[in-house]
Amino acid sequence: MHKNLKDKIKPDVLRTQLSNIYGFSEKISKIPDLVKLTLGEPDFATPKHVKQAAIAAIDDDESHYTATWGRIETRKAAADFLKNKYDVDYDPETQLVITNGVTEAMYDTLATFIEEGDEVLVPTPTFSVYYSLIDLNGGKLIQINTQPDDFLLTPERLQKAIAEHPNAKMIILNFPSNPTGRTYSASEIQMIAEILAKTxxxxxxxxxxxxxxxGQKHTSIARFIPDQTILFNGLSKSHAMTGWRIGIFAGPANLVEQIAKVHELVTTSVMTAAQVAAEEAFANGQDDALPMVKQYIKRRDYLHEGLEKLGFKNELPEGAFYIFAKIPADLNQNSYDFCIEVAEKAKVGMIPGSSFGAGGEGYVRLSYATSLDNIKEALNRLQKYLD
Ligand SMILES: Cc1ncc(COP(=O)(O)O)c(C=O)c1O
Incomplete structure (x- = not known):
């Protein structure tokens, strides 16, 4: 006789929905001969010098726990990387922690700050893991729909949200954005920062x-408001290292110290050889993304134009590797049903815009982290399907 103990589970966990992106991808992946523009990870190999650093670390028996915040050499290299690239200053001793991907940094941070009923402002559409973590911690998601402003948060819309939710505890920004590929210029992010500085x-x-x-170089919001920013970065996208699980959180020392407690309880420390590889990537691979960026631009341009020709309006993205395209008005505007139909009939895989929150319905996300040949084939198939 089995007992059913489900009622012992915390309501916050029961209530938490996981991203349906992975589930959706898996579901349509079963369709034979599908061309997938669903993936959120680079199709490139990890740079060779980075792999070699990890192999050497394993051969040298670097197989022990490290400092829980991460090897100091890796933290220093990460802090130098952030300084060189984005002109932000973090003391590697007290202000920066190496995590199992940004995913863990997000968990640690939300677990540190968010409790029952806390309001969290989130410009949408965005990466849905934030929604799950808000749920898990009993927080209250306040979506700021940016769709009417071509998916960029405007100062006006931010001010309105702050006025309507004066007790909100946190705002979660993501730029360049998953799923829209949009990002902010230095002056745009500075304006957002100036408003947030008053809160x-x-x-x-x-x-x-x-x-x-x-086109434009990235400007971090931490350049303007370091005292209230918890910055996330990592190697998954820049160095095609999704499976290595290297992320960073950095911020004011008195906050980082507390978030680091959660980190230590979650994971002790990140795999040692992966941290050695990360040091190599941050220190000697600062421009490893450049050859990938060249390829992404070619693919982005091709996909953007191809979609426009087929009637899928979309803004030319300034970053990441996604295009967020409007489903043509004469087709099914329910993005989930539309993506299922296109997967089954056209054999093209894409992600429903509704997966990313308010403002996403009626859109689809296509990833160009796949070969140009795949992109061409997907467009040909869509064309045939529409004909
Ligand atoms: C916006 C965003 N943040 C975080 C992640 C996860 O990063 P990591 O692999 O470092 O956990 C992703 C992955 O798709 C992402 O799109």
């Missing part, structure tokens, strides 16, 4: 796509 909001800024920008 007591904790600003969580997920800048994991900062190395993948096409």
């Amino acid at each position: 007591d909001l904790i600003v969580v800024s997920d800048e994991i796509y900062s190395e993948l920008t096409y």
Whole structure:
């Protein structure tokens, strides 16, 4: 006789929905001969010098726990990387922690700040893991729909949200954005920062796509408001290292110290050889993203134009590797049903815009972290399907 103990589970966990992106991808992956533009990870190999650093570390028996915050050499290299690239200053001894990907940094940070009923402002559409973590911690998601402003948060819309939610505790920003590929210029992000500086909001800024920008250099919000920003970055996207699980959180020492407690309880320390590889990537691979960026630009341009020709309006993205395209008005505007139909009939895989929150319905996300040949094939198939 089995007992059913489900009623012992915390309501916050029961209530938490996981991202349906992975589930959706898996579901349509079963369709034979599908061309997938669903993936949120680079199709490039990890740079060779980085792999070699890890192999050497394993051969040298670097197989022990490290400092819980991460090897100091890796933290120093990460802090130098952030300084060189984005002109932000973090003391590697007291202000920066190496995590199992940005995913863990997000968990640690939300677990540190968010309790039952806390309001969290989130410009949408955005990466849905934030929604799950807000749920898990009993927080209250306040979506700021940016769709009417071409998916960029405007000062006006931010001010309105702050006025309507004066007790909100946190805002979560992500730029360049998953899923829209949009990002902010230096002056745009400075204006957002100036508004936030007048508040007591904790600003969580997920800048994991900062190395993948096409045209303008990335400006971190931490340059303007370091005292209230928890900055996330990592190697998953810049160095095609999703499986290595290297992320960073950095911020004011008195906050980082507390978030680091959660980090230590979650994971003790990140795999040692991966941290050695990360040191190599941050120190000697500062421009490793450049050849990838060249390829992404070619693919982005091709996909952008191809989609426009087929009637899928979309803004030319300035970063990341996604295009967020409007489903043509004469087709099914329910993005989930539309994506299922296109996967089954056209054999093209894409992600429903509704997965990313308010403002996403009626859109689809296509990833160009796949070969140009795949992109061409997907467009040909869509064309045939529409004909
Ligand atoms: C915006 C955003 N943040 C974080 C992550 C996860 O990063 P990591 O691999 O470092 O956990 C992703 C992955 O798709 C992402 O799109």
